[in-house]
Amino acid sequence: MTPQEWIVKGKTGLSSETIWAHFVLNCEPEWPSEPSNPSDFLRCYWLLKIAPEWKPRMGEIAARYPRWKGLVDHWDELEKMLEAVWPKSCETGEYADCEPPATEMYARMKVLLKEAK
Numbered sequence: 118m119t120p121q122e123w124i125v126k127g128k129t130g131l132s133s134e135t136i137w138a139h140f141v142l143n144c145e146p147e148w149p150s151e152p153s154n155p156s157d158f159l160r161c162y163w164l165l166k167i168a169p170e171w172k173p174r175m176g177e178i179a180a181r182y183p184r185w186k187g188l189v190d191h192w193d194e195l196e197k198m199l200e201a202v203w204p205k206s207c208e209t210g211e212y213a214d215c216e217p218p219a220t221e222m223y224a225r226m227k228v229l230l231k232e233a234k
Contacts, residue, residue, distance in 0.1 A: 120168045127167070128211055133160040139178055140171050151185045154226065155199060155219035156212055158188075162199060163210035187229030195229075198222040 118127065124137055131150035138146040152158040165172045172192075179189040188195065199206075199222060205213040 118167055120164070123164060123167050128160055128163065130157050130160045132157045133164045135182065136161055136164055136171065136175075136178060139181060140168065140174070145181075149182055151182060151188060151230065152226070153230065155203070155222045158195060158199060158222070158226065159203065159206055159210070159212060162196060162207065166210070184230065184233045187233045188226065191225075191229055195222060195226065198225065 120137060120141055123129070124134070124141075129137075130152075131146070131148050132152040134146050135149045135151070138144055138149075150157075152161050165175075175185075175189045175192060179186040199219065202219045202222060203213065203216045205216055
């Protein structure tokens with residue numbers, strides 16, 4: 118799947134659409150948003166698997182959207198947390214109901230988002 122296919126066929130959310138709009142259209146979407154929970158992060162994670170060339174450029178997202186800074190600065194850490202708790206979801210890009218809640222990751226994301234205020 119390409120990023121162009123993803124926007125119409127993929128599992129999207131406001132935060133992943135924010136990444137897509139920046140890298141594909143160089144614009145802000147109507148409702149820019151940062152990932153606020155592990156499910157949102159999963160959609161961003163999967164988009165960056167489809168377009169891995171964007172991952173090293175995530176600093177651009179943090180520069181454009183300051184609330185992303187803590188998340189972007191700790192992206193690799195959050196990815197590892199996600200992969201540890203939701204391996205099946207990371208493999209498919211869709212939340213698998215059989216996986217446990219990503220409680221620790223959610224708490225870490227809340228701290229990072231709070232620091233960005």
